[in-house]
Amino acid sequence: MIKVKQIRIHEFRGIRDLTLNLEEKNFAVCGPNGTGKSGVVDALEFALTGEISRLSGKGTGGLSVKSHGPHVDSRNNLENSFVEVELSISHISESVSISRTVKDLNTPTISPNTPEILSAISEAALHPELVLSRREIIRYVLSEPGKRSEEIQALLRLHEIDEIRSILQKISNAAKRDCDNKKTIKEKAVQAVCQTLGIAKLDAAELLQSVNEKRQLLNLTPINTFTPEVSIKDGLITASSQSGLSRISKKQARDALQAIRNHYLLKEDPTWQVQVASAVTDLQALKADADTLQHTKKESLLRSALDMFDENLCPVCETQWKPEDFRQHIKEKLQHYKEVTEKRQSIEKQLAPIAAQLQKMSLLLKQINFGHLLEPTLSIDGITAAAQSYEQSAQSLQGVLPLEKAEESLMIAADFIDINDILKAFEDAIAGLPEPSAQDAARDYLVVGNEKILEFRQANADHKVAEYKSITAKTVLDIYGEITTNALETIYKEVEDSLVELYRIINKEDESAFRAELKPSIGKLGFNVDFYGRGFFPPGAYHSEGHQDGMGLCLYLALMRHLSGADFTFAVLDDVVMSVDAHHRREVCHLLKTQFPNTQFVITTHDRIWLQHMQSEGLIEKRACAHFRKWDVNNGPVEWDERDIWEEIAGNLESNNIEIAAGLLRRYLEHISQEICYRLGASVRFRGDAQYTLGDTLPPAFSKMKKLLREAKVTAQSWDQINKTTQILALEEAFKNELQKTEVDKWQINAAVHYNAWATLHKNEFQIVVTNYKNILNLFRCETCSSLLYISPPDGPRDSLKCSCGEISFTLKQKPKVNAQAIA
Amino acid sequence: MNDLNKNSIDQSIAVKPISKRVFAKFLDVLAEDEEMQDIASRLKVLLLEKDILSEAAIKEALFPEPKL
Numbered sequence: 001m002i003k004v005k006q007i008r009i010h011e012f013r014g015i016r017d018l019t020l021n022l023e024e025k026n027f028a029v030c031g032p033n034g035t036g037k038s039g040v041v042d043a044l045e046f047a048l049t050g051e052i053s054r055l056s057g058k059g060t061g062g063l064s065v066k067s068h069g070p071h072v073d074s075r076n077n078l079e080n081s082f083v084e085v086e087l088s089i090s091h092i093s094e095s096v097s098i099s100r101t102v103k104d105l106n107t108p109t110i111s112p113n114t115p116e117i118l119s120a121i122s123e124a125a126l127h128p129e130l131v132l133s134r135r136e137i138i139r140y141v142l143s144e145p146g147k148r149s150e151e152i153q154a155l156l157r158l159h160e161i162d163e164i165r166s167i168l169q170k171i172s173n174a175a176k177r178d179c180d181n182k183k184t185i186k187e188k189a190v191q192a193v194c195q196t197l198g199i200a201k202l203d204a205a206e207l208l209q210s211v212n213e214k215r216q217l218l219n220l221t222p223i224n225t226f227t228p229e230v231s232i233k234d235g236l237i238t239a240s241s242q243s244g245l246s247r248i249s250k251k252q253a254r255d256a257l258q259a260i261r262n263h264y265l266l267k268e269d270p271t272w273q274v275q276v277a278s279a280v281t282d283l284q285a286l287k288a289d290a291d292t293l294q295h296t297k298k299e300s301l302l303r304s305a306l307d308m309f310d311e312n313l314c315p316v317c318e319t320q321w322k323p324e325d326f327r328q329h330i331k332e333k334l335q336h337y338k339e340v341t342e343k344r345q346s347i348e349k350q351l352a353p354i355a356a357q358l359q360k361m362s363l364l365l366k367q368i369n370f371g372h373l374l375e376p377t378l379s380i381d382g383i384t385a386a387a388q389s390y391e392q393s394a395q396s397l398q399g400v401l402p403l404e405k406a407e408e409s410l411m412i413a414a415d416f417i418d419i420n421d422i423l424k425a426f427e428d429a430i431a432g433l434p435e436p437s438a439q440d441a442a443r444d445y446l447v448v449g450n451e452k453i454l455e456f457r458q459a460n461a462d463h464k465v466a467e468y469k470s471i472t473a474k475t476v477l478d479i480y481g482e483i484t485t486n487a488l489e490t491i492y493k494e495v496e497d498s499l500v501e502l503y504r505i506i507n508k509e510d511e512s513a514f515r516a517e518l519k520p521s522i523g524k525l526g527f528n529v530d531f532y533g534r535g536f537f538p539p540g541a542y543h544s545e546g547h548q549d550g551m552g553l554c555l556y557l558a559l560m561r562h563l564s565g566a567d568f569t570f571a572v573l574d575d576v577v578m579s580v581d582a583h584h585r586r587e588v589c590h591l592l593k594t595q596f597p598n599t600q601f602v603i604t605t606h607d608r609i610w611l612q613h614m615q616s617e618g619l620i621e622k623r624a625c626a627h628f629r630k631w632d633v634n635n636g637p638v639e640w641d642e643r644d645i646w647e648e649i650a651g652n653l654e655s656n657n658i659e660i661a662a663g664l665l666r667r668y669l670e671h672i673s674q675e676i677c678y679r680l681g682a683s684v685r686f687r688g689d690a691q692y693t694l695g696d697t698l699p700p701a702f703s704k705m706k707k708l709l710r711e712a713k714v715t716a717q718s719w720d721q722i723n724k725t726t727q728i729l730a731l732e733e734a735f736k737n738e739l740q741k742t743e744v745d746k747w748q749i750n751a752a753v754h755y756n757a758w759a760t761l762h763k764n765e766f767q768i769v770v771t772n773y774k775n776i777l778n779l780f781r782c783e784t785c786s787s788l789l790y791i792s793p794p795d796g797p798r799d800s801l802k803c804s805c806g807e808i809s810f811t812l813k814q815k816p817k818v819n820a821q822a823i824a
Numbered sequence: 825m826n827d828l829n830k831n832s833i834d835q836s837i838a839v840k841p842i843s844k845r846v847f848a849k850f851l852d853v854l855a856e857d858e859e860m861q862d863i864a865s866r867l868k869v870l871l872l873e874k875d876i877l878s879e880a881a882i883k884e885a886l887f888p889e890p891k892l
Contacts (some may be wrong), residue, residue, distance in 0.1 A: 160843040162879060167879045171886060295877040469887050476854065478885060491842060563842065796870065 001567040003097065003600045005086040005610065007047065012081050012102070013039035016636040018626075022602070025089055026592075026620045029604045030611040031628030038227045040626065041131055042069075047083040047098055049125045050105045050127035054133075069102040076294075078103035089120045090569060096121070120373050124570075129560070133574035137552030140559075141539045143525070144307045149525035156563055158489070161484050168480055172473040179470035182463040189456035196252070196452045197445070211449070214442035218739070228457060233446040242590040248373045249444035252556035253430045257423060261336065263361055267416045274415045275327030283410065286343055287403050301339040302330050328608045354413050355397035362390035365419075376430045387480050389417055393514065431705050462728040478598045491562065492518040492525070498558035499551075502595065506587040516551075518755055526557075546579040553588070555594065572602045577610070585610055586678075589617035609671060616675045616785040618804050646774055658766050665770060668794040670694050676701035676780055677788035680708060681798070702739060707736060708801050710792070719815045725799060728810060731779065738776035742769075847871040 002025040009015045014036045020027070029037045042052045055063040070081030082101040087095055096117050100108035104625045108386035110121055129136075139151045153159055190202050199206045211232045220235045262717060267274050267352040300317070310316035311323045321329075365387035371378035393409035399408055416470065436444065463665040497516040503514050517536055519526035529551065531543065539551050553576055560568045577588055592601055603620070605611055611627070628637040645668045652661035670693070677684050677697050682704035684697055709732045716724040780788055782803030789808060791798045802809040851871070855864035866885035870876045 156842050158843055160841075161846055164847070164871070164875055164882070167882050168878065171883050472860075473886060475857070479854050479860075480850050480856075483853055484846055487846040487849060520844065629857070755881070 001090050001120055001564075002048075003088045003090075004044065004570065004602070005088060007040075007041040007043060007086075008084040009039065010080070010082050010084075011071040011077070012046070012069060012083055013041040013042050013052075013071065014631060014633075016041070016071060016634075018636065020626050020767055024600055025611045026601045026614075028614055028620050029602065029628070030608060030609050030625060031606065031637065033606050035628035035631040037370070037532045037606070037628065038368060038574070039603060041572050041602075043083045044085070044572055045131050046105070047085040047100055047108075048121075048130065050100060050108070052780075053131060055543070065105055066102060067499055068106070068168075069635070070511055072624065075361075078148050081477050089117065089280065090567070092117060092120065094711070105401070107543055127453065129556075129563075130570055131572040131574055132553070132556045134549070134552075134578070137549060137576060138557065140555050141548055141552040145308065145526050147308055148527060151194075152525055152559065156559060157371055158488070158491075161488070165477075165480060165484060168473070172470075172477045175466070175470040175473040179266065179463070179466040182466040186456070186459040186463040189452070189459040192450045193449070193456050195255075196445065197449045202456075208589050213444045215501075217438055217442040218446075232453065233450045233451055236446055248370045248433065249441075249448060250429070250430060250433045250436050251441060252444060252448055253368075253370060253426075253433075256364070257427050257430065260361075260364045260423060261366055263357075264416060266357060267414075271354050273414070276354060276410055279347065279354060280407070280410050280414070282343075282350060283403060283407055286340075287345060294718050299334065299341075302334055302337070306330050313721045344400060351397040351400065353693075354410070355394040356411060358390045358409070359394040361416075362387045362394065365390065368426060371426070378429055379638070380420060386417045386419050389571070411760050471684070481745035488520050492520050495558045495562050496546060498561055500556055502554035503551060505591045505595070506584055507547070507564070508553070509583075511547075544579075545815070545820070546581055549577055549579045550584060550588070557591075566598070568596070568599050570602075572574065572601050572604075574604050575606065578605070578607070582609065582613065586617055587612050589614055589619040593617065593619050612671050612675075616672070616788055618785065646770070649770055653763055653770065656763055658761060658763060660692070660769070661766065662761075666694055669698060672777060672780075673697035673701045675788060676705070679788050680704045680801075681794070701775070705735065705789075706732075706739070708810075708812070711812055713802055719811070725811065732808075735776070735779050738772060741772040742776055844872060 004022045006018075006019065008019045010017050018036075018040075020029075020040065022065060026164050029040050037052065039486060042054060046052050046065070050065075052065050052069060055065055055068055065079065067075065068080055068332050074081045079101050081103075081143075084099045087096045087098065094112065095112050098108050099122065103447060108121075110118060117439055124130075136151075143151065148821055151440040153162070168191075181494055186542060193202055193207075194200065197207060197210055199210055208223055208226055215222060215232075218236065223230055223232065223234070305315050306327065309323070309326055313320055314326065324695060328773045365383050366379060368383045371380040371383075389412065395411045396405040397413075496516055500514060500516050502812060503516070507514060512531075513533065514535075515530040517526070517790070519528075529539050529543065531537050532539070539548050543551070547769055555800065560571065573709055577585055580588065592599075595667070601619075603614065611625060615622055615625075631637045645664065649661045649664050649668075651819050652658075652664065674697050675698055676682065680701065682697075684692065684699040684700050687696065709728060713725060713728045716728055758769060761769065764769075782789065782805060783801055784807040785805035787804035791812070798812045799808055800811050800813075851864045851868050856862045856868070861888055866888070867882070869880050870885055
């Protein structure tokens with residue numbers, strides 16, 4: 001979306017004041033280590049995001065933008081430390097400027113500040129990944145799957161997907177728990193209805209038959225159909241002056257008391273006693289691992305620690321470990337957690353039926369709520385306290401922890417709470433009540449039965465709602481899970497395909513069949529690569545560091561392409577191909593130029609040859625670079641006075657530094673002649689030490705050009721291409737003239753004109769040499785696009801001699817000769 | 825245009841964050857179930873329009889409390 005036109009860096013990092021004109025084009029920052037290249041990278045990142053990633057993250061404790069962003073001499077003058085950038089934004093016609101001081105790093109001055117521009121800048125600020133350094137390459141390529149997943153998910157901004165998945169899972173779990181609870185309540189309500197109405201199961205026909213028998217005794221009309229609106233006591237209140245609500249149902253009360261007595265018999269049951277005793281023993285054994293039980297969350301922490309371990313420091317406490325010792329230590333801990341968890345699960349199963357019986361006892365006791373209706377009244381406090389105690393005990397056993405509470409609950413289960421005297425008092429009081437008449441019993445039956453039916457109806461309705469919510473939440477979660485899993489797999493497959501294609505481009509000669517696998521699983525992202533058809537391995541297993549750098553770069557480019565698509569318009573590559581050899585660097589240039597033509601790359605390097613590669617491949621234009629010569633704390637980076645080699649040589653000539661100028665010319669010619677040999681396919685005498693001198697490469701380069709021009713001329717003539725022939729003839733003539741002036745073709749026979757003697761020439765004499773070489777080397781380039789000419793294709797039979805823009809394209813395939821005899 | 829660019833993702837949709845594209849797809853599939861259409865509409869407002877990703881809001885979108 002954005003491209004940088006210009007940046008001004010003032011009192012920031014190691015830079016005092018520097019303005020670079022990037023002009024929305026690729027730009028290189030070159031210089032030896034410690035000359036201020038990183039300051040430019042930091043400034044770009046800071047201007048766009050307010051952050052400096054070099055000052056954050058692991059291993060940067062104590063560093064911050066506020067404290068360490070300004071130049072060391074401006075650390076107490078934060079408003080004087082600032083970066084200004086002028087940008088273009090793809091869909092906005094006017095230039096945009098951002099000025100950000102370290103003092104107000106979160107509130108940049110943006111001009112113009114229309115909502116559209118502010119939105120675009122905010123979007124750019126969300127992309128700290130615009131800088132790729134070797135640090136990120138290691139994070140993407142070599143880190144553990146868990147860490148890699150985090151890094152890449154953060155880069156693709158996928159964390160929201162996991163957040164929503166987690167929320168939906170939580171809602172679904174809660175809905176399921178609620179549904180299970182409501183189901184239990186409903187089942188209890190069904191039991192209560194059946195028990196109260198004396199029916200075996202909740203069946204409408206059976207219920208109606210029983211209810212209508214009682215209604216008949218009270219001269220009430222029978223109920224024909226049992227619907228949700230029907231009350232089994234309909235007509236009862238108007239038919240009788242007694243509501244039945246203030247009376248005790250002798251039978252109900254007797255039954256309730258008997259049920260408690262029956263349940264207390266459990267205490268004498270040998271099976272129950274064994275069950276409780278066994279649970280007590282196992283619970284006591286578990287007490288030895290009480291700490292482990294209470295910190296089961298540590299298990300997931302330990303698993304994460306294994307994933308995040310960097311083969312050196314513990315990711316939690318940063319203690320240094322031998323990798324095998326660390327893994328063994330964590331493995332033993334995890335095994336212990338596993339064993340304790342299994343023990344806990346086992347005891348939970350043992351305790352569940354005991355808890356259920358205590359819960360039942362609590363419910364039975366709660367039915368004894370009629371003490372105030374007796375004459376004289378009886379207190380139910382003892383009953384209520386016992387009910388509460390049983391209920392709490394049941395809950396303690398269900399939760400297991402704390403173990404002491406569970407142990408106390410088992411004691412209650414073993415001995416039961418003594419309420420014999422209270423029960424006896426209630427039983428005597430109930431026995432003293434007059435026996436109800438058949439009509440009274442029928443009335444009690446209908447009144448209490450109706451209450452239980454109403455409770456059941458409410459419980460049933462609640463369960464239905466909970467069930468709907470549970471099913472709905474599960475359906476939403478399942479659909480979400482399926483869609484996101486498929487989407488993530490698709491995303492990673494597309495990134496994988498893109499990575500493979502990009503990597504094959506830069507390694508087409510030795511790994512044209514390269515394959516890679518990005519495999520997502522929960523919280524992890526596996527990354528394996530094919531190693532010459534021998535199988536898939538982690539990138540660091542067999543591939544060289546140079547290849548790993550290439551993979552990291554390609555993975556980054558693939559991810560950025562996927563993330564931003566057409567909006568991937570700006571990236572900083574901070575010394576990321578330092579391990580890549582010269583040949584593959586050329587391919588990297590080709591890759592960036594052809595696959596990302598709309599992306600502005602800012603590339604830093606300490607390697608001058610890499611800078612020349614970028615220039616000769618046309619990735620960056622000749623002047624699109626900052627070339628730092630040195631740095632000091634007072635002045636910051638110092639650029640070369642001339643950015644062009646010819647200007648640099650001319651400067652030295654001007655200062656009569658013939659020796660330096662001669663050295664510069666020789667080094668440049670060494671570089672450019674190797675480039676020309678490579679591009680034109682010139683034959684160079686093989687050297688075992690690969691240390692090619694100018695004498696090895698310049699003559700074959702010039703000779704090859706001469707030969708190709710001759711071939712091109714003959715070919716053009718064979719096709720009757722008059723204009724082309726004229727163009728080639730002119731070039732050939734110019735080349736011949738310039739060649740004579742350099743006398744390179746005589747190097748082999750006349751040592752006197754050899755370049756070794758340049759340093760001894762006078763200024764005027766060497767000026768002529770420089771001019772001659774400059775002129776002839778210009779003939780190897782296209783005047784329009786400045787790229788060096790090359791033969792195409794680079795391997796196999798040659799088709800043409802051409803330039804990058806197509807302005808020069810001389811075919812090398814002659815017209816086939818026609819056999820006159822055959823025609824005749 | 826080279827082969828790689830031809831095969832790459834639709835440039836017009838690439839502008840949207842990936843998570844939003846995934847949410848949009850999820851809501852489309854959810855809305856295919858007639859009984860889930862209302863929920864999908866409410867979630868759409870949260871996930872795509874208002875960018876509200878809180879548990880309370882999502883729970884309310886799934887099970888709206890009747891406004892009394």
